[in-house]
Amino acid sequence: MPKGMDKIGCYEFWAEPFHCDFNKRLMMGHLGNHLLNAADFHSRDRGFGMAFLNSIKKTWVLSRLAIEMEELPPMYARFQVETWVETAMRFFTNRNFKVQDIDSGKVYGYGRSVWAMIDTETRQPANLLDICEGAISQYVLKEKECPIAKSSRVNVGEDAALAATIVTQYNDIDVNGHFNSVKYIEHILNLFSLDWYASHQLHRLEIAYVAEAHYGDSVKLYRHDTDDGLTTSVRMVKDDHDGQEVEICRALVKFK
């Protein structure tokens, strides 16, 4: 273990004005971006970051992300994101997050994520325990509490209604030429109206990334609102070249 490297990484962020919504709270997409940055910092500092992996033709692939917030940080709040590896198996690692106000100590919420590693040439799964002689294993921390549920298997019934159709554009595409993981979140949260956000607080977002989408893909979002009126499941599909729908992600959005 590199000298001075704790199992937990702690990184500072703040709620930038243009990243806040009309409630003057950080938008969940931008929070998701901060969590992904924290994951990148933590893994980089410990020898298995994205930049290093790319140099050996491997990369991290985000498989699932769950964020559950008591509240979202208000505009200008300085907050820290703690992140640590809960488990590391051959083909998946679980990484958790805790989001806390720096000045007041208030805990805003938690996150959970699941990552795979792939070979960037073959696109096949890679054994993440092989990297740097199993470096990641030294940092596994099972004991730290992450008091939110793991991602569920999101079921989106066949009766889900078509809620939006988008065509992916320049700003949707990430450095790898794929639909940007953060932009998925934005498009999902755009399914709800400003009136809805005025009277309901976003509590939990789960997203399972199933397949990649690319520039110019026509993407459909289907939504199913559950009986309690506060939970919506979402299925995103793209049209493949034979006119078939290919699922690219499933998500669950809970309000309170």
Added chain:
Amino acid sequence: MPKGMDKIGCYEFWAEPFHCDFNKRLMMGHLGNHLLNAADFHSRDRGFGMAFLNSIKKTWVLSRLAIEMEELPPMYARFQVETWVETAMRFFTNRNFKVQDIDSGKVYGYGRSVWAMIDTETRQPANLLDICEGAISQYVLKEKECPIAKSSRVNVGEDAALAATIVTQYNDIDVNGHFNSVKYIEHILNLFSLDWYASHQLHRLEIAYVAEAHYGDSVKLYRHDTDDGLTTSVRMVKDDHDGQEVEICRALVKFK
């Protein structure tokens, strides 16, 4: 002048992976956000920031923004934004920006902006020289070089073609309930294809914010490509409630 306060503010940022495009360069919308943050820090530290102004029922309104880049910072680059007030008149102030790599010293580019101050209750212009007994005047710095052209009067001919229609959504709306200044940039840059960005480098963006738009507005983007093939002028309009088009912004985008 508060002790130790230079006329120039200097703030550090970095090119976050999920803020970069497929060329692995920071997207201009996110750079615009950093410039606006730098402006907010600089004015806050000198007594005329947004948070203070809101407490006395005033606010800054961004009127024009021009950004001209030799190149955009590559992924993970640490860069600084210097910002200073070039002029301050009763109803407008000119604020400039210099964007420079922290490690190499390379100058990436410059920005120019024009701001007005308004009363948040009457929505009428306010005299910005009245704030804190003319505090802003102490910081005017005419001498520092900003070697890019001022914003031009963008002319978008009547023959401009309808290029996109969007309906503003949750993520487009800022803390004041208006169309987010940064999102204008994203929507304008989405007018160009990934193929175009693969073979052309974004060089300059000028945007004049003319009128506010709100949630649910139907916004049309008209574009006119000039003869050299590298310059596009854009007019954004919203439909008012009588079916008339109201101009909300004009922009000029130059590639090289």
